[in-house]
Amino acid sequence: MANNTSNLDNNQDTGREVKTLNDLAECVDYSFINTLSADPNATASGDDHNPRQVFSGHYVPVKPTPIENPVYIAHSNTFFNEIGFDDALAHTPAFMRLFSGDTTNLPSPMLNYGWATGYALSIYGTEYTQQCPFQTGNGYGDGRAISVLEANLNGKHWEMQLKGAGRTPYCRGADGRAVLRSSVREFLVQEHMHALGVPTSRSLSLFTSSSQTVDRPWYREGSCSQDPDVMVPNLVAISTRVAPSFIRVGQLELFARRARCNEHPNALRELEALVAHLIKREYEDQIDKTQPFEKQLLALAIAFRGRLTSLVANWIRVGYCQGNFNSDNCACGGFTLDYGPFGFCELFDPAFQPWTGGGRHFSFLNQPAAAQKNFEMFCRSLQPLLTNAPEVLSQLDAVCNDFVVVMEQEMASMWKAKLGLSHYDHDLLMQLLQLMVQTRVDYSLFFRKLCDLPTDISGVDKCFYNPPNRSQIERWNTWFSRWTSLLEESGNVEEVKSKMKRVNPKFTWREWHIVPAYRQAQQGEFSLIHELQSVLTKPYDEQSEDTERKYCQPRPKEYFCAGGISHYSCSS
Ligand SMILES: Nc1ncnc2c1ncn2[C@@H]1O[C@H](COP(=O)(O)OP(=O)(O)OP(=O)(O)O)[C@@H](O)[C@H]1O
Ligand SMILES: [Mg+2]
Numbered sequence: 374m375a376n377n378t379s380n381l382d383n384n385q386d387t388g389r390e391v392k393t394l395n396d397l398a399e400c401v402d403y404s405f406i407n408t409l410s411a412d413p414n415a416t417a418s419g420d421d422h423n424p425r426q427v428f429s430g431h432y433v434p435v436k437p438t439p440i441e442n443p444v445y446i447a448h449s450n451t452f453f454n455e456i457g458f459d460d461a462l463a464h465t466p467a468f469m470r471l472f473s474g475d476t477t478n479l480p481s482p483m484l485n486y487g488w489a490t491g492y493a494l495s496i497y498g499t500e501y502t503q504q505c506p507f508q509t510g511n512g513y514g515d516g517r518a519i520s521v522l523e524a525n526l527n528g529k530h531w532e533m534q535l536k537g538a539g540r541t542p543y544c545r546g547a548d549g550r551a552v553l554r555s556s557v558r559e560f561l562v563q564e565h566m567h568a569l570g571v572p573t574s575r576s577l578s579l580f581t582s583s584s585q586t587v588d589r590p591w592y593r594e595g596s597c598s599q600d601p602d603v604m605v606p607n608l609v610a611i612s613t614r615v616a617p618s619f620i621r622v623g624q625l626e627l628f629a630r631r632a633r634c635n636e637h638p639n640a641l642r643e644l645e646a647l648v649a650h651l652i653k654r655e656y657e658d659q660i661d662k663t664q665p666f667e668k669q670l671l672a673l674a675i676a677f678r679g680r681l682t683s684l685v686a687n688w689i690r691v692g693y694c695q696g697n698f699n700s701d702n703c704a705c706g707g708f709t710l711d712y713g714p715f716g717f718c719e720l721f722d723p724a725f726q727p728w729t730g731g732g733r734h735f736s737f738l739n740q741p742a743a744a745q746k747n748f749e750m751f752c753r754s755l756q757p758l759l760t761n762a763p764e765v766l767s768q769l770d771a772v773c774n775d776f777v778v779v780m781e782q783e784m785a786s787m788w789k790a791k792l793g794l795s796h797y798d799h800d801l802l803m804q805l806l807q808l809m810v811q812t813r814v815d816y817s818l819f820f821r822k823l824c825d826l827p828t829d830i831s832g833v834d835k836c837f838y839n840p841p842n843r844s845q846i847e848r849w850n851t852w853f854s855r856w857t858s859l860l861e862e863s864g865n866v867e868e869v870k871s872k873m874k875r876v877n878p879k880f881t882w883r884e885w886h887i888v889p890a891y892r893q894a895q896q897g898e899f900s901l902i903h904e905l906q907s908v909l910t911k912p913y914d915e916q917s918e919d920t921e922r923k924y925c926q927p928r929p930k931e932y933f934c935a936g937g938i939s940h941y942s943c944s945s
Contacts, residue, residue: 392459394467398480400524408650419486422540426511429637432488437519438539440609441585443473446899448578449564456526472613473580474538489515489541492623495700497734498746506545514543532618537611550587552607557891559712560612565909569878571687572708577613585609590943592936599729600942618654622751623701629754645758655706667762670755674772680707685744686783692718692816694737696728703747717882719928720838721809721816729942741780748776791820793873795863804852812845813838815927820877824870829853878912880924885932
């Protein structure tokens with residue numbers, strides 16, 4: 374199927390306005406087909422929708438299964454603009470067909486199939502195969518995510534992936550679908566994160582079906598249950614996400630595990646090709662390709678460590694908790710991927726974790742430790758390629774061991790910026806975090822209020838979930854006077870304020886704002902989604918008074934302990 378590819382390898386950057394699918398066809402660049410290998414047992418038609426083991430090859434060609442009666446909900450005009458797509462394109466029938474899962478009748482040289490990839494899983498540094506129905510790890514991977522094209526757009530190379538596009542060989546018997554709720558969340562939050570300045574996969578478009586539903590466990594109205602207590606039919610949807618690649622740490626792991634035990638004659642070569650592809654897609658600018666490959670691997674580990682530590686510090690800066698930071702949800706490009714069990718911390722709690730299956734390992738302030746585990750698995754996956762270079766191998770060990778140090782530096786500079794200081798003061802931060810826990814503070818509101826440089830607790834009084842008692846007020850005021858005196862070294866007050874306002878967002882994700890939007894969407898009304906798109910893509914701006922009144926508020930009491938808002942067990 375994928376042999377005759379020379380006509381698909383279009384490396385010219387057109388930088389043009391894409392108004393039609395024909396324009397897009399001129400930008401496609403499927404050069405990965407020349408580097409990576411397809412599963413030799415794949416069907417020529419891409420009709421490969423039953424769970425099965427995939428023993429080798431980097432990807433399986435799979436045709437998406439379109440959703441029935443697709444309806445346009447939204448596209449990201451910010452992202453359209455970045456990649457040179459004309460806004461009107463989102464409303465064309467051809468665009469809707471492709472991005473609701475129909476890859477037939479595409480203009481040449483676009484492929485009439487997509488591709489899914491296998492990956493392994495490790496949880497907090499422990500390798501698993503049990504989640505694979507065959508207990509081998511050969512049946513795990515993109516169960517419902519199918520990439521449909523790669524293209525050079527406005528000077529950058531992008532891969533576009535449909536989520537919820539039907540079953541693949543990795544579906545493990547599940548339906549391959551994503552429900553409207555989770556699709557709305559992922560679509561909105563990706564662009565929110567981008568606007569917050571946090572590296573992320575991006576949102577292209579969101580389509581739902583007006584008729585097709587799947588059942589998922591969920592919570593009754595007002596339920597405080599930990600586990601879902603009712604089965605609910607949900608409309609299905611397809612959101613399209615975009616990134617330079619979707620290579621995950623888990624994906625490297627799969628190929629490294631095979632190489633480690635020489636599972637087939639090509640195992641080591643497949644690992645090497647995948648890593649070379651990773652460098653090309655994600656680190657081309659950072660890695661000197663004239664260096665010996667072993668040295669490139671070392672540079673890759675250093676570069677990924679830099680991105681991952683910065684990413685996690687950014688997560689904490691904006692109050693984001695990934696919730697399930699397994700290696701298969703950790704993108705090797707160092708951006709946020711898989712917005713399922715995520716949440717944003719409202720009431721500050723270092724152990725905040727919205728996903729009931731995630732535990733403390735993946736809770737808010739434990740994310741640096743979870744990232745370290747993923748980084749260790751990443752380094753471990755490079756080791757089979759370094760057996761003939763013991764010196765580089767020990768340098769790689771050192772890079773891995775130093776993760777903690779680099780992470781601490783990133784965290785320190787993040788906290789320093791949040792507090793508007795010119796030097797990081799560990800004691801000051803510890804005192805602050807303790808006070809925040811003891812007095813029940815809203816994380817985002819509090820830090821945003823700090824940007825006005827209040828000199829005592831009265832400047833942040835709207836940020837508490839319970840009024841602090843007298844001794845707490847005293848301790849807060851002591852903290853404020855210490856902070857105020859340190860601020861004197863920070864320079865011009867107005868500059869400090871405006872710098873702080875660029876790292877402490879005013880509008881962040883609050884789940885109780887999102888729930889009405891996806892509920893309304895289930896009834897065919899999308900205005901709240903559009904409103905949220907607008908509010909959440911300007912998180913640092915002041916915005917209107919009405920918007921502030923509506924969106925810049927602490928969580929109302931009734932939404933604490935509310936299934937589907939304060940916690941959820943199912944994210945798909
Ligand atoms: N409804 C489904 N049908 C088939 N496979 C599924 C379904 N839901 C989840 N999976 C698969 O189960 C695995 C674990 O799911 P998880 O929630 O981490 O990922 P996801 O949200 O589907 O995908 P991604 O990590 O691609 O964003 C993934 O490999 C995913 O593809
Ligand atoms: Mg996932």
